[in-house]
Amino acid sequence: MSSGAPVVGVVGEVDDDLADAIEDAGGQVRTGTAEAVVADAPDVVVAVGEPATLAVARQRPSMPVVPVDAGRGLRSVPGAAAVEAAPSIVAGEWTTESHPLVAVELDGERVDCALLDVTLVTSEAARISEFAVTARATHVGQFRADGVVVATPAGTPGYARQVGTPIVAAETGVLAVAPIAPFATNPDHWIVGDERITLTVERDEADVTLFADDRSVAPVPPGETVTLTTERSVTVAVLPASRPRFP
Known part of the structure; x- marks a missing residue:
């Protein structure tokens, strides 16, 4: 990840509790459209919901994407677990899967x-x-x-x-x-x-x-x-x- 506080982009229905949890874990939050967030080059993008995940994918992101409630096709985090997962998101505690x-x-x-x-x-x-x-x-x-x-x-x-x-x-x-x-x-x-x-x-x-x-x-x-x-x-x-x- 980048030097300083990790930057976490969030696209979709942004829950204040999720944004607060990311900041409490030491991250900086960037919100906006998929195009704007990916262009800002955060360390990771959290995409809340399938439409947001697809919108982020269309931007051909170079950074990892954390899908939240994005359907069965992707290993996505349940919406109810997103706040609890915030420290792991900020710390980069994940494995990766590549999807064409x-x-x-x-x-x-x-x-x-x-x-x-x-x-x-x-x-x-x-x-x-x-x-x-x-x-x-x-x-x-x-x-x-x-x-x-x-x-x-x-x-x-x-x-x-x-x-x-x-x-x-x-x-x-x-x-x-x-x-x-x-x-x-x-x-x-x-x-x-x-x-x-x-x-x-x-x-x-x-x-x-x-x-x-x-x-x-x-x-x-x-x-x-x-x-x-x-x-x-x-x-x-x-x-x-x-x-x-x-x-």
């Missing part, structure tokens, strides 16, 4: 990044289109479905699990891919390396939208390519109070 941040390009132009998952989905419920998946220039599959999801290890305990992917351990270098509501009785699911994946819409049958984590990004016309690459990783600080990823 996936860069999203649409037709060759970078449009977003994702920590949990990327989906293509038809804009109207129960409207089927056709999708193709390629990994490292190898054709993986083609199917008719409402959409397709590509999940990082952190994203596999969430929506991806609901559509059939396994939960993937952190730091394995793979992504999970699954069709959404496929027009098939025994659909395939895939585990692929996270170096480069492309998704395409093969038919002009329904409007399709690209989502990155919790955000609607852009419509995807037939024939345009969505390319996913791991651009860097987010370092998650795992404290003793953190929940396991696999309860």
Whole structure:
């Protein structure tokens, strides 16, 4: 950590008790938007809630991130334990886990990044289109479905699990891919390396939208390519109070 009192950035719903506990433990607190806090270059960032954690991840932080109540995909500290964990946060008493941040390009132009998952989905419920998946220039599959999801290890305990992917351990270098509501009785699911994946819409049958984590990004016309690459990783600080990823 930096010389002097450690600087702890806090993003999200900042509890006065948490801020006071950080200062009582000898830390300096910096609050604000994810962009402002990460730009301030604190020693560590505490992100309270999943939206705040995703917002911090989009800033591609170089410092560790402590997620608080951030869902099952990350080793996050329960909200009720955050104040108690403040001395460990200030003292740097943690181990780390690395989670890939996936860069999203649409037709060759970078449009977003994702920590949990990327989906293509038809804009109207129960409207089927056709999708193709390629990994490292190898054709993986083609199917008719409402959409397709590509999940990082952190994203596999969430929506991806609901559509059939396994939960993937952190730091394995793979992504999970699954069709959404496929027009098939025994659909395939895939585990692929996270170096480069492309998704395409093969038919002009329904409007399709690209989502990155919790955000609607852009419509995807037939024939345009969505390319996913791991651009860097987010370092998650795992404290003793953190929940396991696999309860």
